Each structure stands twice: as C-alpha cells, then as structure tokens.
Amino acid sequence: MNFLRPEFLWALPLVALPVVIHxxxxxxxxxxxxxxxxxxxxxxxxxxxxxxxEDFLLLLLRTLAVLLLILALAKPGADPGSLLAGRSARAEILLLDASLSMAHRQGGTSAFERALAFGQESLEQLAPERGDRAALIVAGTTAERTAYGDPAEVLSALQEQDQPGNGEAALASALEMALRSADSLAAEGPEEIRISILSDLQLSAWDFEGSEGQAIRRLAEAGHFVQILDTGFRKRQNTAVLELRVDPPELSPGEYGQVRARIRHFGEQARSGLRLSLVVDGVPVHQEVLDLEAGEELDWNHALALADPGPRGLELRLAGDSLPTDDRRCRILPVRPAPRVLLIGEAAAAGEPDGIRESILPFLDLGEGSPVRLEQRLPGRLGSDVLEKVDVVLLADPGPLPPSTLAELATFHSRGGGLFLALGPRTGEADHAEVLEALQVPALAIGPVVRLNDGNAKLAIREAQHPALRLFEDPVWRPLLTEVPFAAFRQIRLPAETPGSLADFQVILDFIQPTGEGAEFGPALVEWEPEGRGRLVAMAASPLPAWNRMVEVPGGTLPLLLDLVAHLTPRPGHPLEVQVGGSLELIWPRAPSEVLLTDPTGTSRHPSSPTALLPGGRAKQRLAETAAIPGAWTAEARLLDPSGEEETLVERIAVVTPAAESDLSPAPTSMVTSLLPEGVSVRRLGEESPDPAAESTAPSGPRDLSGHLYRGVLLLLIAxxxxxxxxxxxxx
Amino acid sequence: MPQASDPKLLARLARLELRAKTAVEGLTGGQHRSPLRGASTTFAQHREYVPGDDLRHLDWRVIARSDRHIVREFEEETDLTGYLVVDGSASMNFKTQEWSKYDYATWTAAAIARLLAIQNDNTGLALTGGAEVNHWIPARRGERHWQHLVEALESAPVDGAGDPAEALVAASGRMERRGLVIWLSDCLGRADHATKAAARLRHAGHDLLVLRILDPAEIDFPYGRSTRFEPLELGEALLLDPRAVRQAYLEEFEKHGAELRRGLRALNADFRRLPTDEPLEAGLVEFLARRAARLRRRGR
Known part of the structure; x- marks a missing residue:
C-alpha cells in the first residue's frame, strides 16, 4: 500500500485527540x-x-474515525490483488474483438481463442452471490452486447463464441456500448467496474487518436478501470490476396480480359513456394508458384477469356497460412452476350444526305461477332413483344413517334431498358418534348439545330471516368473524340441548376471553342439515370458527316457509340460485391416463384424474405441480412418469361473480406500508452503460456481506498x- | 399562602424557638388546649358512639339507663416521656436547599418537643455526633425545659463521623425510663446496625419513631456533569460522571432504605422518610399518631 498524498500522514498524532479531549x-x-x-x-x-x-468503546470509535479520516486524506492505494483492496461487488465487461485478424493462429491456438480463455478465467472469478455482474460485448462487423448481468450467463455466451468473424470490428461502437453498459452496471450496485478489451490491437483497426481513443478516454474518465490486453502473437506473418479485379470488369463471351490481383506478404521473412490457383466457378483454371520477399506486394495478372455467358465466380487462392481467411478472394465477372439493340429510325429519302440511321448502321450491324445484336424498326411499327427482348433502344432521329410507341418506350424504360437519343435534324423540338414527357424526364429539353457558320466546335470531356469513355483514356485514341470539328449540332437544355434538380443528370461531353477558350456551346452528351429505371443518354454530337465534317471518318464518335450502348445495357440492379457483414440483395427482372441461395461453403437454403415489386415488373429481394462467409454466393431463381414459360436465372454476388484486416501489425504498446490516459492499462498476454487468471489480477496500478475510508469514517461517526x-x- | 410548617417559611425565622412554635401552631391552629383526646384515666366527657371507637370505652351504665351508645372520653395523659435523639454527624450538614438536613432535624425536634411540652410530657434530648452522644439532657417537662432543649439544639456542633445507629444505642443507655424515642437522623449508616439498635430499644421497652431526614439530592441524585464528590465524613473523594452511576446509586439507595424500613417495621417501630423540601407537618403527624398509639397501649 502506498499513499498519493503522504503529507497528510503527518497528522497521524491527531489520533490521540479524542483521548486528550477525554x-x-x-x-x-x-x-x-x-x-x-x-x-x-x-x-x-x-x-x-x-x-x-462504554468509555473505551466511545474513545475507540472516535480515535478510529480520526485515524481513518487522516488515512483517507492521504489517499491510500492498494494493489488490486492485495487483501487491503477488499472485495466488494464488481463488474467485468469483456469487449471481444471478433475481427478477421483475430483468427490468426500460432502454436495451435489463435488470438481469438486466447481472448476467450482470458475472458473465461475472468468471469469464473466473479461471484454472483457477492453481487458481481458482467457483460459481453462482441465487436464484429457490428457491435453486439450478447450477454449482460449474471456472470454465469455471460460465461455461457462467451463459450458460444467459437471463432471470430470475417470482417472488421466495429470497435468504436463496441466501446460506446461498453460505456453504456458500465453506466447501467454501476447503477446496479457494483463499485468496481473493469472493462477488459481483448484484441490483437491491429494498427490498421485501432485509431487511438480518433474515435476508439476518445471512447476509451471517456471510459477512463468515468472512473472505470480499463485494461487493453493484446491477445495477438509477437510474430505476425501473413500473406493475403488484397484485391482481385478484371479489366474490363465485364467480358463478352470469348473476350479476353486481364485478371489482376494484389498479393502481399506481411512478414519479416521471405516466403517461397507459395502455391496460387485461379478458380472459376469452382474449377481451377490456372496454377502457379510464387516466391515473395519480406513485405513484398506483388501485382499479379493473368489473361482470361470465358466462353459461357453469365455471372462467373472467380477466386484467387493462396496456399493457407496462419490466417487462412484472407488467402482467397472472390470476384464476380459478368460474361454478357452482345447487347440487343433496337434501332428506330427511317431511312433518308432519296436525294437527301444520309441521316443518323445511315451513319450508324455500318458500324453497328457487323454481322457475326458483332459487339451488338442489331434490329431495326420503323417508328410506327413497334410491338410490345419486340421490346421484351431488347436491351437498348436507339432512337436514330426518328421524327414524330405515335403514342403507342411512346407508351411502349416508357414501359421499356421503367423496367430498366436503356434509351439512346441520337439527335439529328429530322426530329422536331416538339417531337422530342413528347418523347421526354412520355419518359418523364424532368425539365430536359432538346433545342433547335445550332449551326456555326464561321467556326467549329469540338468536344471536351467532362466526365473522364465515365465507363463509355474508357477507350479515350488512352491519349492515342482521345483525339478521335476531342478533335472532331462540329459545324452543327442539336442544342441540349438542362434543367436549371436548382438543388437536387441535376442529381440524376450527368454531362459527359461539352461543345467548346476549338481553341479551348471562350464560351462553351453547351452539352454534347448528357446522361440521365433515374433511380430504379433504365439509363438514358442524349447525344448531340451525332456522327453526321454534314455536321462533324469528317467525311473520311464520319463515325469519329462511333467507338463512343458502341461503348454507350454497352453502358446502357441493363445490369442487375444489385451490387456484384459486398463486404463481409453486408446484406445480400438482388433485383430480379420479374418476381421469382422460387429462389435458392447457396453460400460459398455449398450450403443452400430457400430465403423466405418477401419480394418488393419495382417499376417495370422487376422484383427486389433481400436474401440475407448478413453475409458472413466470404466467397461467391449464388442465387438461383425460377421465374416466368413474358411468354409464360418458366426460366431459371442465376445471379452471383461476391462477399469479400476487408483488405485492411490482413495487415496484422499491432499498434506499439508504447504508442498506445502515450495516447491513452494514465489509468488505462495496456499489456500483452503471455505468449508462451497465457495465464489469464494471473493477468486478470495482475497489479495495474494502486486502487484508491480513500472512498472506503471515508465511508468508514461516516460509519464510525454514526456508530x-x-x-x-x-x-x-x-x-x- | 405558605403553610406554617413550610420549611421555606421556617427558614426565614431567626430563632429555633419561634420556628418550633410556628410549626406547632400551624399544625394545631384553631383548636383548644388539650384538643387531643386519649385513653388516660381522667374522665373528660361522654359522647355518642361512632363506628371505630374502642368498644372498651362504651359506658355500659349510661347505655343501660338511656339505651344510647355513649362512650367515655378521658383527659389526655401527660406523663409520657419522649426522647429526642438528634443525629449531628457531619453528613447532616449536607444541603442543596437553603437549610441543611441538620437544620431540618432541629426544626422537627424542636416542634415535637414543643408538642410534648404542650401536652405536659417529659422530654429528653440526645445530641449525637458520629457514633457518640455529644450532649445529653435528661427528660423534664415545662416551658423552661423546652427552651433549654431548643438552646441545646441551636448550639450543638454538627460534626463527627460514624454510624449513627451506634450513637442511638449509646443514647438509649442514658434513658431513665421507658418512653417514645424519636430518632432524627439520615440513617446513612448500615441498615442492619440501625435495625439492631432499634431492636435493643424495643427490647428495653421503648417505643421508636425513626424520622429519616434526607436531602432531595440524596434521593434523586440529580447531578449532571462530571463531578468530584467530597465525603462529608470519612473516605476518599470520587470523580465520576454522575449520569453514568445514577441508576446504580438510586438502586443502592433504595435497597438500603427498603432494608431499613423492613427491619424497623418488623420491630413495630415507625419509620418515616422526611425530605428536607417537605413541610414539617408530615413528621409531626407521624409523631402524634405514634404517641396516640402508645397511649392506647398504655390504657389497655
């Protein structure tokens, strides 16, 4: 025992005061x-x-009261394990880091298992008959207080935690939950509340200067005893696939793409003979052996072409190491057949210059192996069955459209179909207005033809990252887009820039002065992507030789046209990749009669969640609230096609682990200690033979006994x- | 209006003689001389029988003649001898009033002597101090003798230590004839000693009336703060918290009083406790009742 204010001990002779007064x-x-x-x-x-x-007892009480008062003023501290520390009711709050990195194994145990063993020992030391209480907070992808109150129940809940999750830990939320739990436990009676944070103290996960540090400081300021126990191992080697992608992200059947991966070896020793496999839909398609230097990050790539269309599950696997979860990573590669494009337009009359239809056709209708499957219809001859099997409708300056066609187009668009408005001279402003009104495009207007009699305009890229401009990222090909001189074009008027009015609009290209200076001429390519409906683009930079003055290459903007068509092709309305812990949600073209969901381990089930109908007859369904297992999840749905025949549709979603979890480097204890308040204990569990019992009672700074002494003084005075x-x- | 026997009133009177007369007149005021009817042999008058009269005093001859129940009354007897034994030990000096126990004892003794003188009885006086008889006045009658007694009471020293019962025994040895012994003392000696002394007196044919003079503070022990008690007689001083021992003191005091009372009653001796804040009347009435009883026995 020692004293924080030992100068008060000089007052000890005052204990004789009652005797002297007597x-x-x-x-x-x-x-x-x-x-x-x-x-x-x-x-x-x-x-x-x-x-x-009687006199002796009175004198004794008075003398003891004076003695305890002096001792209390001197603020004595007792080691937590000492007899003097006493044993009043106490509460133990265990905050268990259940992130992916806690699965790191060494010597037959894992950081998570060490944490469990420590927690179990701590809980077993509690005595419910003394009023001890406990709480268990598991910091997985979400923080959850899994048990509270009776230590036996908390212990039982702890024993049910067999392995950590596969994602990051919501540590800040868990710490806030610990603070609330500490407050409520304190209200129930226990005087001493200890919060044991059991974590591998991963540097990438803990922000001791940010939210996690603030939460710990609040716990300490609330007067609770906070100890952070590093349950990780001293040596933390790990090799992981940090990223897996395909370039381009979608392929046509037979088209080659580059599978790219980022593989990193976290460790101080080189690793050789590391087996790597590329697996597609469970079938290995490529294997090789890697040698990695200490700390090396390898950019790996492999060319891949797949013949069969559909969402294909790619997985890159490394030979398992001490943290196997991040040794494989999955990616869904959509292999799509060429989009079906319906071109609506009329041929130019004899003697007239070629219209847009004539300008486009040679570049789209390429026969066998064409990137698009093209069909044509005249404006007035559109049937509903035609649009059922079309991905994109290209309105090639069609002139006025009959109301039935407008209605069909609106339905087509509402169920996700793409619309391409190629603006030419034939369609009047009123005709465009009818189309836009039928499609419920807010405030967008197509103006008259602008003719630049004494100059040209050229295109400027406003959205370089737009998928349709992928080709023009390359400076070799960019002039094909940006150097084409336009003498005429249709004017596009966007809604006034009021807040929210342009939220769904995107200007991709602008007409500008050839010198790049002076006033702009307005948008050349605009995209409208309303929520839950198909995409629509309006392109004023039409490939008309009379307008773009590229007689030799009238289709200078035609590569853009193809990429735009690909961009307009309907995609599944759901993401192809979610993080571990996220929900799995799919959008089907129509309401399915039956869905079978299979997780990466091969376990299947029929989700019972209801479907919500979307515009155009599509159906949205949440298949899983939490996707905990990384890998490719497959959903197989039975649904009726428009002709009434049953068809089977397969969708896949990749559930991926957070790359940050692979770096097991711990936050240095010295750094953590310097950032946290003095009373917070930070230490590492014994590596060779962890002794949680010893750790749990290990001295962590003297326990202030003055509170007990003041209470003793009060009791003595009352007595x-x-x-x-x-x-x-x-x-x- | 204060009673004539009120100690406060008596205390203001300068002379014991005057005090005694005042006390006695207060008790007998409004009555004729010889108002006390007794069982002497000198006939006084007849009167109607009332229940409670001694049947031996019925005058059968008058009854036979008149068929009325008439009793004979006699002039009181005047040859009673009363011995006043007044304790003048140092403890009798104790007082929490304006007067001490001894003062009160002398007033009472003088008043009784006055009553005896009025009745023409012989009165003797023993003034004791501790276990000794300091002054002895043989029994005589008359006004002058009474005045002599009063002077002796006033001039006697209050001193000496010892058991007053021993002084009583010593005094009894000087009593020439049997009579009524009135012992005025605080009786703070041993109760068995007092009982033995009383037995000795009774054995000698004396009648005994014990008037125990006590200060209220001796009875109630009203002390509060820390007190050093100095003994008026023998022994060491005691420093103590009176509140802490009060209960035990009262118990011891009552135990002693009860033992004393029980022993005296067993000897057919009368016992009366007289706190010094009470009127003298109580003591005088006790004396008169005792005297009447004695005279009745003699008339038997």
Whole structure:
C-alpha cells in the first residue's frame, strides 16, 4: 500500500485527540460535598467495568474515525490483488474483438481463442452471490452486447463464441456500448467496474487518436478501470490476396480480359513456394508458384477469356497460412452476350444526305461477332413483344413517334431498358418534348439545330471516368473524340441548376471553342439515370458527316457509340460485391416463384424474405441480412418469361473480406500508452503460456481506498453518535 | 399562602424557638388546649358512639339507663416521656436547599418537643455526633425545659463521623425510663446496625419513631456533569460522571432504605422518610399518631 498524498500522514498524532479531549474533560469537573458516599461507592463498584467499556468503546470509535479520516486524506492505494483492496461487488465487461485478424493462429491456438480463455478465467472469478455482474460485448462487423448481468450467463455466451468473424470490428461502437453498459452496471450496485478489451490491437483497426481513443478516454474518465490486453502473437506473418479485379470488369463471351490481383506478404521473412490457383466457378483454371520477399506486394495478372455467358465466380487462392481467411478472394465477372439493340429510325429519302440511321448502321450491324445484336424498326411499327427482348433502344432521329410507341418506350424504360437519343435534324423540338414527357424526364429539353457558320466546335470531356469513355483514356485514341470539328449540332437544355434538380443528370461531353477558350456551346452528351429505371443518354454530337465534317471518318464518335450502348445495357440492379457483414440483395427482372441461395461453403437454403415489386415488373429481394462467409454466393431463381414459360436465372454476388484486416501489425504498446490516459492499462498476454487468471489480477496500478475510508469514517461517526445517544438516554 | 410548617417559611425565622412554635401552631391552629383526646384515666366527657371507637370505652351504665351508645372520653395523659435523639454527624450538614438536613432535624425536634411540652410530657434530648452522644439532657417537662432543649439544639456542633445507629444505642443507655424515642437522623449508616439498635430499644421497652431526614439530592441524585464528590465524613473523594452511576446509586439507595424500613417495621417501630423540601407537618403527624398509639397501649 502506498499513499498519493503522504503529507497528510503527518497528522497521524491527531489520533490521540479524542483521548486528550477525554482527559481534559475529566479535569473540568464540579466539586460537591456529598453525604451518601457509601451508596456512590457501591454504585461505582457495580458500574465500573461497564462504564470503562462504554468509555473505551466511545474513545475507540472516535480515535478510529480520526485515524481513518487522516488515512483517507492521504489517499491510500492498494494493489488490486492485495487483501487491503477488499472485495466488494464488481463488474467485468469483456469487449471481444471478433475481427478477421483475430483468427490468426500460432502454436495451435489463435488470438481469438486466447481472448476467450482470458475472458473465461475472468468471469469464473466473479461471484454472483457477492453481487458481481458482467457483460459481453462482441465487436464484429457490428457491435453486439450478447450477454449482460449474471456472470454465469455471460460465461455461457462467451463459450458460444467459437471463432471470430470475417470482417472488421466495429470497435468504436463496441466501446460506446461498453460505456453504456458500465453506466447501467454501476447503477446496479457494483463499485468496481473493469472493462477488459481483448484484441490483437491491429494498427490498421485501432485509431487511438480518433474515435476508439476518445471512447476509451471517456471510459477512463468515468472512473472505470480499463485494461487493453493484446491477445495477438509477437510474430505476425501473413500473406493475403488484397484485391482481385478484371479489366474490363465485364467480358463478352470469348473476350479476353486481364485478371489482376494484389498479393502481399506481411512478414519479416521471405516466403517461397507459395502455391496460387485461379478458380472459376469452382474449377481451377490456372496454377502457379510464387516466391515473395519480406513485405513484398506483388501485382499479379493473368489473361482470361470465358466462353459461357453469365455471372462467373472467380477466386484467387493462396496456399493457407496462419490466417487462412484472407488467402482467397472472390470476384464476380459478368460474361454478357452482345447487347440487343433496337434501332428506330427511317431511312433518308432519296436525294437527301444520309441521316443518323445511315451513319450508324455500318458500324453497328457487323454481322457475326458483332459487339451488338442489331434490329431495326420503323417508328410506327413497334410491338410490345419486340421490346421484351431488347436491351437498348436507339432512337436514330426518328421524327414524330405515335403514342403507342411512346407508351411502349416508357414501359421499356421503367423496367430498366436503356434509351439512346441520337439527335439529328429530322426530329422536331416538339417531337422530342413528347418523347421526354412520355419518359418523364424532368425539365430536359432538346433545342433547335445550332449551326456555326464561321467556326467549329469540338468536344471536351467532362466526365473522364465515365465507363463509355474508357477507350479515350488512352491519349492515342482521345483525339478521335476531342478533335472532331462540329459545324452543327442539336442544342441540349438542362434543367436549371436548382438543388437536387441535376442529381440524376450527368454531362459527359461539352461543345467548346476549338481553341479551348471562350464560351462553351453547351452539352454534347448528357446522361440521365433515374433511380430504379433504365439509363438514358442524349447525344448531340451525332456522327453526321454534314455536321462533324469528317467525311473520311464520319463515325469519329462511333467507338463512343458502341461503348454507350454497352453502358446502357441493363445490369442487375444489385451490387456484384459486398463486404463481409453486408446484406445480400438482388433485383430480379420479374418476381421469382422460387429462389435458392447457396453460400460459398455449398450450403443452400430457400430465403423466405418477401419480394418488393419495382417499376417495370422487376422484383427486389433481400436474401440475407448478413453475409458472413466470404466467397461467391449464388442465387438461383425460377421465374416466368413474358411468354409464360418458366426460366431459371442465376445471379452471383461476391462477399469479400476487408483488405485492411490482413495487415496484422499491432499498434506499439508504447504508442498506445502515450495516447491513452494514465489509468488505462495496456499489456500483452503471455505468449508462451497465457495465464489469464494471473493477468486478470495482475497489479495495474494502486486502487484508491480513500472512498472506503471515508465511508468508514461516516460509519464510525454514526456508530459513535448512536452509542453516545444510547448512553445519554440510559444515563438520563 | 405558605403553610406554617413550610420549611421555606421556617427558614426565614431567626430563632429555633419561634420556628418550633410556628410549626406547632400551624399544625394545631384553631383548636383548644388539650384538643387531643386519649385513653388516660381522667374522665373528660361522654359522647355518642361512632363506628371505630374502642368498644372498651362504651359506658355500659349510661347505655343501660338511656339505651344510647355513649362512650367515655378521658383527659389526655401527660406523663409520657419522649426522647429526642438528634443525629449531628457531619453528613447532616449536607444541603442543596437553603437549610441543611441538620437544620431540618432541629426544626422537627424542636416542634415535637414543643408538642410534648404542650401536652405536659417529659422530654429528653440526645445530641449525637458520629457514633457518640455529644450532649445529653435528661427528660423534664415545662416551658423552661423546652427552651433549654431548643438552646441545646441551636448550639450543638454538627460534626463527627460514624454510624449513627451506634450513637442511638449509646443514647438509649442514658434513658431513665421507658418512653417514645424519636430518632432524627439520615440513617446513612448500615441498615442492619440501625435495625439492631432499634431492636435493643424495643427490647428495653421503648417505643421508636425513626424520622429519616434526607436531602432531595440524596434521593434523586440529580447531578449532571462530571463531578468530584467530597465525603462529608470519612473516605476518599470520587470523580465520576454522575449520569453514568445514577441508576446504580438510586438502586443502592433504595435497597438500603427498603432494608431499613423492613427491619424497623418488623420491630413495630415507625419509620418515616422526611425530605428536607417537605413541610414539617408530615413528621409531626407521624409523631402524634405514634404517641396516640402508645397511649392506647398504655390504657389497655
């Protein structure tokens, strides 16, 4: 035991004060000549022992009160394990880091198992009969208080935690939850509340200067004992696939793409002979052996072409190491057949210059192996069955459209179909207005033809990252887009820039002065992507030789046209990749009659969640609230096609682990200690033979006993007052 | 209006003689001389029988003649001898009033002597101090003798230590004839000693009336703060918290009083406790009742 304010110990002689006062009081007496002394002597003889005991007890209480008061002022501290520390009701809050990195194994155990063992020992030391309480907070992808109250129940809940999750830990939320739990436990009686944070202290996961650090500081400021126990191992080698992607992200059947991966070896020793496999839909398609230097990050790539269309599950696998979860990573590669494009337009009359239809056709209708499957219809001859099997409708300056066609187009668009408005001279402003009104495009207007009689305009890229401009990222090909001189074009008027009005609009290209200076001429390519419906682009930069003056290459913007068509092709409305812990949600073209969901381990089930109907007859369904297993999840749905025949549709979603979890480097204890308040204990569990019992009672700084002593003073004073009152009453 | 026997009133009177007369007149005021009817042999008058009268005093001859129940009354007897034994030990000096126990004892003794003188009885006086008889006045009658007694009471020293019962025994040895012994003392000696002394007196044919003079503080022990009690007689001083021992003191005191009372009653001796804040009347009435009883026995 030691004292925080030892100077108060100089007041210890004051413990004699009650005795001195007692003796002084004895000197202050009245003198009486008395007659019946014999009775007084007899009375004194009878009561002497009792009086001595009573006076002694009073003096003892007063002396002890003074003694305890002086000791309390000196703020004594006792080691938590010492007898002096006492054993009042206490509460143990275990915060268990259940992130992916906690699965790191060494010597037959994992960081998570070490944490569980420590937690179990700590809980077993609690005694419910003394009023001990406990809580278990598991920090997985979400923080969850899995048990609270009775230590036995908390222990049972802890024992059910067999392995960590596959994602990051919501540590800040878990710490906030620990603070709330500590507050509520404190209200239930326990005086001492210990929060044990069991984690591998992964540097990438803990922000001791940010949210996690602030939460810990609040816990310490609330007067709770906070200990952070690093359950990780001293040596933390790990090799992981950090990223897997395909370039381009979608392929046509037979088209080659580059599978690219980022593989990193976290460790201080080189690793050789590391087997790597590329697996497609469970079938290995490529294997090789890698040698990795210490700390090396390898950019790996492999050319891949797949013949069969559909969402294909790619997985890159490394030979398992001490943290196997991040040794494989999955990616869904959509292999799509060429989009079906319906071109609506009329041929130019004899003697007139070629219209847009004539300009486009040679570049789209390429026959066998064409990137698009093209069909044509005249504006007035559109049937509903035609649009059912079309991905994109290209309105090639069709002129006025009949109402039935407008209605069909609106339905087509509402179920996700793409619309391409190639603006030419033939379609009037009113005709465009009818189309846009039927499609419910807010405030977008197509103006008249702008003719630049004494100059040209050229295109400027406004959205370089747009998927349709992928080709023009390359400076070799970019002039094909940006150097084409335009003498005429249709004017596109966007809605006024009021807040939210342009939220669904995107200007991809602009017409500008050839010098790149001066006033802009307005948008050349605009995309509208409303929520839950198909995409629509309006392109004023039409490939008309009369307008773009590229007689030799009239289709200078035609590569853009092809990429735009690919971009407009309907995609599944759901993401192809979610992080571990995210929900799995799919959008089907129509409401399915039956869905079978298979997780990466091959376990299948029929999700019972209802489907929500979307515009155009599509159906949205949440198949899993939490996807905990990384890998490719497959959903197989039975649904009826428009002709009434049953078809089977397969979708896949990749569930991926957070790359940050692969770097097991711990936050240096010295750094953590320097960033946290003084009272917070930070230490590492014994590596060879962790002894949680010893750790749990290990001294972590003296426990302030002054509170107990003040309570003792109060109790003594109450006892003294009661005893004095009792004696006064008895003595009259 | 204060009673004539009120100690406060008596205390203001300068002379014991005057005090005694005042006390006695207060008790007998409004009555004629010889108002006390007794069982002497000198006939006084007849009167109607009332229940409670001694049947031996029925005058059968008058009854036979008149068929009325008439009893004979006699002049009181005047040859009673009363011995006043007044304790003048140092403990009798104790007082919490304006007067001490001894003062009160002398007032009472003088008043009784006055009553005896009025009745023409012989009165003797023993002034004791501790276990000794300091002054002895043989029994005589008359006004002058009473005045002599009063002077002796006023001038006697209050001193000495010892058991007053021993002084009583010593005084009894000087009593020439049997009579009514009135012992005025605080009786703070041993109760068995007092009982033995009383037995001795009774054995000698004396009648005994014990008037125990006590200060209220001896009875109630009202002390509060820490007190050093100095003995008026023998022994060591005691420094103590009176509240702490009060209960035990009262118990011891009552135990002693009860033992004393029980022993005296067993000897057919009368015992009366007289706190000094009470009127003298109680003591005088006790004396008169005792005297009447004694006279009745003699008339048997």
């Amino acid at each position: 003796l002084l009081n004895r000197q202050r007496y009245q003198r009486v000549d008395f007659s019946a002394m014999e009775f007084l002597r007899l009375a004194l003889k009878r009561t002497r022992k009792r009086l001595f005991l 003294e007052t009661l005893l004095a009152a009792l004696l006064d009453r008895r003595r009259g």
